[in-house]
Amino acid sequence: MSEANPDQTPSTGTAIHIKDLRKSFDGGKDFVLNGVNLEIPKGVVTCIIGFSGTGKSVLLKHILGLMKPTSGTVEILGNDLSGMNMDQLIKMRTRLGVLFQYAALFDDMSVMDNVIFPLREHRKELKLHDMEEIAKKKLAQVGLDPKHFHKLPSELSGGMRKRVGLARALALDPEIILYDEPTTGLDPILTEVVDDLIVETHKAHAGSTSVVISHDLFAAFRISDHIVMLDKGGVLLAGKPDEFLKSENELIKKFLSKGLKQG
Ligand SMILES: Nc1ncnc2c1ncn2[C@@H]1O[C@H](COP(=O)(O)OP(=O)(O)OP(=O)(O)O)[C@@H](O)[C@H]1O
Numbered sequence: 001m002s003e004a005n006p007d008q009t010p011s012t013g014t015a016i017h018i019k020d021l022r023k024s025f026d027g028g029k030d031f032v033l034n035g036v037n038l039e040i041p042k043g044v045v046t047c048i049i050g051f052s053g054t055g056k057s058v059l060l061k062h063i064l065g066l067m068k069p070t071s072g073t074v075e076i077l078g079n080d081l082s083g084m085n086m087d088q089l090i091k092m093r094t095r096l097g098v099l100f101q102y103a104a105l106f107d108d109m110s111v112m113d114n115v116i117f118p119l120r121e122h123r124k125e126l127k128l129h130d131m132e133e134i135a136k137k138k139l140a141q142v143g144l145d146p147k148h149f150h151k152l153p154s155e156l157s158g159g160m161r162k163r164v165g166l167a168r169a170l171a172l173d174p175e176i177i178l179y180d181e182p183t184t185g186l187d188p189i190l191t192e193v194v195d196d197l198i199v200e201t202h203k204a205h206a207g208s209t210s211v212v213i214s215h216d217l218f219a220a221f222r223i224s225d226h227i228v229m230l231d232k233g234g235v236l237l238a239g240k241p242d243e244f245l246k247s248e249n250e251l252i253k254k255f256l257s258k259g260l261k262q263g
């Protein structure tokens, strides 16, 4: 927690560095990502936005090393993923926490077991009791009442499942936390709760980097320090929220007017 950390200096540098990333699924006829150059700064909240089908999820899969570039490179915390073998990739992924769109919980496991799962996989040296203590701490951090710890995901509301998914994403103390469409399909009140949770989680993990993939421009303005807009396989604009507000680009203006109306 930041309160317990005497070093309040924000981190500097680049968390994720993407160089000329191109991805084609049809042998080079059509490129979904067509030369993405992007630096996601360390220590802040970045939102990646763009119209549907612009390749946001494909980009996220490259960041996680789940997809391989047709060309170009992805560097995470200074490490080029392309040179990594499977073991190195798995180890790298433990430094990234991901909250998937539908939380992607294991339905047949209790809340506690869901959060313990990554610890069982990657922190085998820990005793079960210590894993349980970590899980309880993470669940408390995301604001889940202990009376729910032994329930199954099906017994929880959508908002609570998001909290459990986030606690699981935080279990290994990741340096980068990625959110894949965290509020898509949620009602406006729950959207605000989840947006606040993202900001609180970011603040509670001093020096951590948060990346939010979203359709929701309104949320991007509310929660992020840095916004990246993708279009036609590339980065249309990357900058602070006010640079978007000042932009004369027609597409950005259109996205702003539509996005803010929806919000
Ligand atoms: N595994 C795949 N094989 C072939 N084409 C794919 C694959 N994954 C994604 N695509 C294509 O890549 C394009 C971008 O998809 P992507 O899911 O990244 O869009 P998105 O920006 O996340 O959209 P949305 O906002 O609707 O989630 C789409 O045309 C999609 O059909």
Ligand SMILES: [Mg+2]
Binding pocket: 056, 057, 058
């Ligand atoms: Mg998507």
